[in-house]
Amino acid sequence: MIVARTVTEARAALRGLARPLGFVPTMGALHVGHLKLVEAAGSRCASVAASVFVNPAQFGRGEDFAAYPRDEVRDLRLMKEAGVAVVYAPEADEVYPDGFATVVHVGGTLAGSFEAAARPEHFDGVAVIVVKLLDVVQPDVLFLGEKDAQQLAVVRRLVRDLDLPVAVAGVPTWREPDGLAMSSRNSYLTPEQRAVAPGLFRALLAGAAVAASPGVTATEVVVAATRSLQSPGPAPASAGAAQPDDEPAESDAAGPPAPHLDLEYLAVVDADTFVSVEDIGPRSLLVAAARLGSTRLIDNLALAPPAAGEPHIPSPSSAYPTKDATVRTKGSP
Ligand code: AMP
Numbered sequence: 424m425i426v427a428r429t430v431t432e433a434r435a436a437l438r439g440l441a442r443p444l445g446f447v448p449t450m451g452a453l454h455v456g457h458l459k460l461v462e463a464a465g466s467r468c469a470s471v472a473a474s475v476f477v478n479p480a481q482f483g484r485g486e487d488f489a490a491y492p493r494d495e496v497r498d499l500r501l502m503k504e505a506g507v508a509v510v511y512a513p514e515a516d517e518v519y520p521d522g523f524a525t526v527v528h529v530g531g532t533l534a535g536s537f538e539a540a541a542r543p544e545h546f547d548g549v550a551v552i553v554v555k556l557l558d559v560v561q562p563d564v565l566f567l568g569e570k571d572a573q574q575l576a577v578v579r580r581l582v583r584d585l586d587l588p589v590a591v592a593g594v595p596t597w598r599e600p601d602g603l604a605m606s607s608r609n610s611y612l613t614p615e616q617r618a619v620a621p622g623l624f625r626a627l628l629a630g631a632a633v634a635a636s637p638g639v640t641a642t643e644v645v646v647a648a649t650r651s652l653q654s655p656g657p658a659p660a661s662a663g664a665a666q667p668d669d670e671p672a673e674s675d676a677a678g679p680p681a682p683h684l685d686l687e688y689l690a691v692v693d694a695d696t697f698v699s700v701e702d703i704g705p706r707s708l709l710v711a712a713a714r715l716g717s718t719r720l721i722d723n724l725a726l727a728p729p730a731a732g733e734p735h736i737p738s739p740s741s742a743y744p745t746k747d748a749t750v751r752t753k754g755s756p
Contacts, residue, residue, distance in 0.1 A: 424503040426510050433511040433559050440508055441469035446562030451475040452492035452607035453501050456597035460566045461505040463594045472560050473502055474511040481548030492610050527551040529577045532696045538573045546577045553578055565589050570596040570604050572723045573697055604722045611718045616682040623713050626651040627724040630709045634726040641691035641701045648689055687712040
């Protein structure tokens with residue numbers, strides 16, 4: 424595996440790779456979810472390239488850029504073991520030289536709502552790095568996680584609008600056995616916060632279960648998901664570690680209040696435009712963001728409308744991939 428630090432090194436290393444070439448951009452601090460993207464790329468492409476770059480441009484002021492977990496030695500070892508041929512891991516000044524002044528902005532409905540509203544400038548930072556990385560790597564297929572659904576929609580829009588010669592493949596969200604979507608930021612959670620974190624996905628499942636009935640509206644789905652957040656979850660594995668999701672424990676003199684999920688948004692949107700919808704259709708996504716202490720969690724679940732006469736209730740065993748399931752890739756190059 425070649426580790427390239429500069430644009431010139433990366434272009435030289437990538438030149439001879441067998442095509443089609445799959446590309447997996449990451450910010451490092453790898454978890455199994457990242458490796459599933461590499462696996463999906465390996466199953467569809469003759470070679471795989473990846474990047475490790477904690478992109479300062481996509482962090483807002485006051486966000487966790489400095490604290491973001493970094494472990495390049497481990498990341499490179501995992502990528503090598505996963506079969507990546509070339510990793511582009513530049514320093515920030517290679518990507519953003521002195522005087523850098525270019526803005527890449529995906530406008531329209533994607534720019535004003537949900538993640539874009541919560542994190543102004545975030546998607547401009549994502550868009551500029553994606554354009555730069557695609558230009559350096561020139562892959563045939565770009566693999567992105569469905570976990571970051573609005574990012575996926577922004578990048579699809581960008582690729583389509585600029586006629587970038589790459590196919591975009593979304594890879595299903597990889598989850599911990601209790602349903603929590605894997606994220607590098609999960610490492611910020613205290614054991615007590617970690618115990619309540621799966622409540623966000625449980626809420627999405629509760630919404631999806633309601634959506635499976637014919638004629639149900641988005642409002643009813645959101646109400647069901649919100650109710651789930653407000654009701655106690657299953658008992659935590661470690662005795663006494665967590666309180667019900669909705670009720671911060673009475674803080675007594677002995678300790679801090681129990682953590683709880685503080686909902687930022689919960690909505691049914693169109694997966695391409697992120698416009699809220701009332702009628703549920705094949706492109707409907709239930710999206711949510713919540714704070715758990717100072718950590719922000721996001722998650723989403725596709726709401727497939729039921730086939731006529733066949734309501735489908737997602738169950739934890741069938742609704743999401745965990746460690747033991749096989750990866751399923753969507754879209755084709
Ligand atoms: P990040 O390192 O957080 O920028 O993520 C790099 C890529 O991995 C992005 O395309 C993410 O959407 C994707 N990703 C992150 N977490 C997961 C997950 N749990 N399952 C699948 N893909 C993920």
